[in-house]
Amino acid sequence: SVWISEIMLQQTQVDRVIPYYLRWMQQFPTLESVSIASYDELLRLWEGLGYYSRVKSIHKTSKIIRNQYGCQFPKNHQKLLELPGIGLYTAGAIMSIAFNQNYPLVDGNIIRILSRIFNIENSVKQRETKNYIWKKAEELILPGKARWLNQALMELGALVCTPKTPSCHECPVRKSCLSFHLGCVEKRPVASPSKKMVPIQVVVGVLLKSGLFFIQKRPANGLMADLWEFPGGKINPGEKPEDALVREFQEELQLNIQVGGKIMTLKHGYTSFSITLHAYFCQLIPEDQLPILHFASDYRWVKPQDLFHYAFPAANRRLIDILTKLSPILYDIGKGSF
Secondary structure, eight states: OHHHHHHHTTTSOHHHHHHHHHHHHHHOOSHHHHHHSOHHHHHHHHTTSOOTHHHHHHHHHHHHHHHHHTTOOOSOHHHHHTSTTOOHHHHHHIIIIITOOSOOOOOHHHHHHHHHHTTOOSBTTSHHHHHHHHHHHHHHOOTTOHHHHHHHHHHHHHHTSOSSSOOGGGOTTGGGOHHHHHTOGGGOSBOOOOOOOEEEEEEEEEEEETTEEEEEEOOSSSTTTTOEEOSEEEOOTTOOHHHHHHHHHHHHHOOOEEEEEEEEEEEEEOSSEEEEEEEEEEEESSTTOOOOOSSOSEEEEEOGGGGGGSOOOHHHHHHHHHHHHTHHHHHHHHTTOO
C-alpha cells in the first residue's frame, strides 16, 4: 500500500490520487494480485492519472518481486533502488513508512519546509541544493522514529507550511525556522521560472464501419505509451483540420477517408502543454481498405460499449463520453449517413 500510494503521488496532488488509490487497492490489494494482472488491466485502472510510465514500472516491479523475492518487498534500500520506477524518494518511503528503517524521504512538502527552516537561498532545482536538503532530512531522523518523522513532515507541509499563506503562527517548529525570523517565508523555496504552457492544435477522426469504432494503440515508448486512441495528429500552421485529418490517416495508416460532420472541439491541459482537440466523424473510401501501421502498435474495431475496456488519454476519454450519448445513431452514421 505504501508503494502504490507513493508511486501515485509522484507529481500528482493528493485529492486527485485518493479515488484512484482506493479503486486500485480494492481491485489489487496485494503485490501478488498486481503481478498476475495484465498490463492492460492496470493501465485501464490508471487511466486519467497521467505519467503512464509509472504503471508500466509497477507492472515490471511486481513481477520481479514475485519471482525473486516471493512476493515480499526486500527490506534493503539498495535492492529497492534496483527495481523499476523506485528512486530515492520511493525507496525512502518504503524503508521508513513500511519498515520503520532510518531513511529520509524528500518530497515537495519536505523541500518547502527545509528550505524555509534553513533559509536556503539557492534554487531547489539545482543538484547541489537537492543534495543539501537530502542531507538535512537525514540528519533530522531519530533512530526508530523515521516512520513518524517523515509522515509528520509531509503533513506539516500539506496542512501548515503550505506554498501560499502558510500558517506560521500555528507551526510547531517556527522557533527553529530561519525564514520565519527573517520574514521571508513566502520567498522560500526559491524555484526556477516556470515554463510556459505550449498550445497545440490537434485533430482526431472517429472512423466508423457498421457501427464499430476504429481505435489504435500508441507505441510502447514515448508520450502516453500503450494507450489507445482515435487516429489523428497535430494540425500544421495554416492547415484546415479536415485536411490534416486526411493527411494523418494516409501517413499513419495508409487509409483514404472521407471527413464527415464535426463532433466537437474540446480543450485539455497537460503538464507542459495544452491541446485544442477537433473531432470529426469519418469513413473509409473505399470501405474494404486495410490499415498499414506506421505509428501505432495495434488496432481494433470495437463496439461503442467496449470502449470502456480500453485505456485512453484523458482528452480521448472526454470525447468517448460524448460519443456514448450518440450511440443510438452511430450505426447509421457508420453506414455513411453523415
